[in-house]
Amino acid sequence: MNDPAGRFTLRQLSCFVAACEGGGIGAAANRLHLAQATVSGAIADLERTLGVQLLVRGRRRAATPSPAGRELLAQASDVLAAAARLDERSSALRGEVSGELPVGCLVTLAPAVAPAVCRAFEARWPRATVTLVPAHQGELLARLREGTIAVAITYDLGLNPAVEFSPLAPAPPYALIPAGHRLAAAGSAELAELATDPFLLLDLPLSRNYFLGLFRAAALEPIVARRVADPELLRSLVAWGYGYTLANALPGPERAVDGTPLRALPLRGGPAPPRVGLARRAGLEPTRTATAFAEACTDALATRWGQA
Amino acid sequence: MNDPAGRFTLRQLSCFVAACEGGGIGAAANRLHLAQATVSGAIADLERTLGVQLLVRGRRRAATPSPAGRELLAQASDVLAAAARLDERSSALRGEVSGELPVGCLVTLAPAVAPAVCRAFEARWPRATVTLVPAHQGELLARLREGTIAVAITYDLGLNPAVEFSPLAPAPPYALIPAGHRLAAAGSAELAELATDPFLLLDLPLSRNYFLGLFRAAALEPIVARRVADPELLRSLVAWGYGYTLANALPGPERAVDGTPLRALPLRGGPAPPRVGLARRAGLEPTRTATAFAEACTDALATRWGQA
DNA sequence: CAACTATCATCGGAAAAGACGATGAACGAC
DNA sequence: GTCGTTCATCGTCTTTTCCGATGATAGTTG
Structure with a gap:
């Protein structure tokens, strides 16, 4: 990969796009809360690294994109738009409950609890969807470790210290x-x-x-x-x-x-019964969506399983 | 606009993606020809600005993306892919003859010369296309100035010092x-x-x-x-x-x-005849495509117009 | 024709960020 | 317990970024 990072920066693209759309370098500087010299230099650097003259500088008139600049402007906007989507999605991940949540579930437990839990969660948070991964304990733990699932519904049996377990309900034999x-x-x-x-x-x-x-x-x-x-x-x-x-x-x-x-x-008689609960990777703070899922599990199992 | 530039950098995204795909931070550092500390810091900074934990760090095992990181990985790749396209397109603009070339042509000249010239150019360079803009002299000059057209086919009459004129053929009255x-x-x-x-x-x-x-x-x-x-x-x-x-x-x-x-x-008798030729914005070095168009004009007019 | 204005480039210094090597901590394997 | 692997942290040095001031240019105005 001839890495595009390192050749130019998002800031340079931002200056370029702002200058094209905002009517000149000085105007762009105001809009971006930067000094005019900064924007001028950023665009000059960008032109140098791309090897293409992007702007037609009028001394009196504001700078406008050259034909080549006009073409690259679209591509530069694409880059910034993609960056904005990333930014937006990350704040969504931080703040709201949405998107896809990969959830592991012990195969023997899945038919009994997964439908009810997923239904409750998705009804409460319509913008989120659960992707269910049924697996045996070993695979669940491996997937928790490697991040393929955010949380697993399983027993507190055979766990290791790398996972954190929050019990939901006892499961006596x-x-x-x-x-x-x-x-x-x-x-x-x-x-x-x-x-x-x-x-x-x-x-x-x-x-x-x-x-x-x-x-x-x-x-x-x-x-x-x-x-x-x-x-x-x-x-x-x-x-x-x-x-x-x-x-x-x-x-x-x-x-x-x-x-x-x-x-x-x-x-x-017999020893203390195992418990059904949620296993998460220890030390990995859950997203808002994962927390909401945990709450939905508590609710769903309290009503469904509690009196069983 | 809550500008995404300034919040994170392409370099950070590059480090993140490389760590996800390349099996760990150290491996990514090798691939990117950076120090391990640099990659580690870049990803940590990215996690801080995005407010999302992106990687699950195993001390023994290589770091892998967290569930949230896995989701953002796709978006980050999009940004880098868009940046790569921009980079690629810019080197194409620098090196090859392709894409769209906006060409102005004096309305009175257009029917006589534009078809032949465009045909010759596009036959020689199939990956390029000409967008013809017929206009009067004043508009042609304005468009040259503002960069809406890369070149104009016109007479050397009523030009100003801001345009450079390359004569192609005399046009005696x-x-x-x-x-x-x-x-x-x-x-x-x-x-x-x-x-x-x-x-x-x-x-x-x-x-x-x-x-x-x-x-x-x-x-x-x-x-x-x-x-x-x-x-x-x-x-x-x-x-x-x-x-x-x-x-x-x-x-x-x-x-x-x-x-x-x-x-x-x-x-x-009469004064020296005007000349038909190509007008370009002075001080704006032409792209490879524009140069190729100029050559095509010379060829086409030499054969078609020369003996008229 | 001269002063004026709007626009952008350049310059030098200060501040911030980036990159590096070395060191340290955690975890798993032997 | 010891070793090897992997990543985080620290201090330092280099590079970049950013700014205000100054200079240059061209169109406009008096």
């Missing part, structure tokens, strides 16, 4: 059991009551470790009958009696996708 | 007489032989003074029968026997537009 299970009538269960059943493990990076960790914490050994990476398939398998499984987040309807009924039982 | 005139068989004429006939004056700003001046120089008094501003109408009037007239430039076909015949007689 549930057990999912077939409708005809011996505990189906109970209001809740303990992990020990289930451990003798075949266990269907949600085999995703974060879930895998978390759920197995629950058994370890209770000094139990689950009978892992199957490892399944798809949450909906898992629900179906439970409904059809292949075993039980554990899940966080919203328990969902008490039917699998094919209509077969199942039951969700809150788990008693 | 002709007398136009009806086909049945008593001098129709002569090969040429003197003004005195015609002065007793009714004179039809081409009543245009420049012509008026020039033709009456010819009589004054010969100490003759023409019988001004009519003043007409349209050259073609004048030829018709001559052809129909209303009198004689004088003209420069090419004599044209020996018929008026309606087919009535007339004759053109070179004038003997």
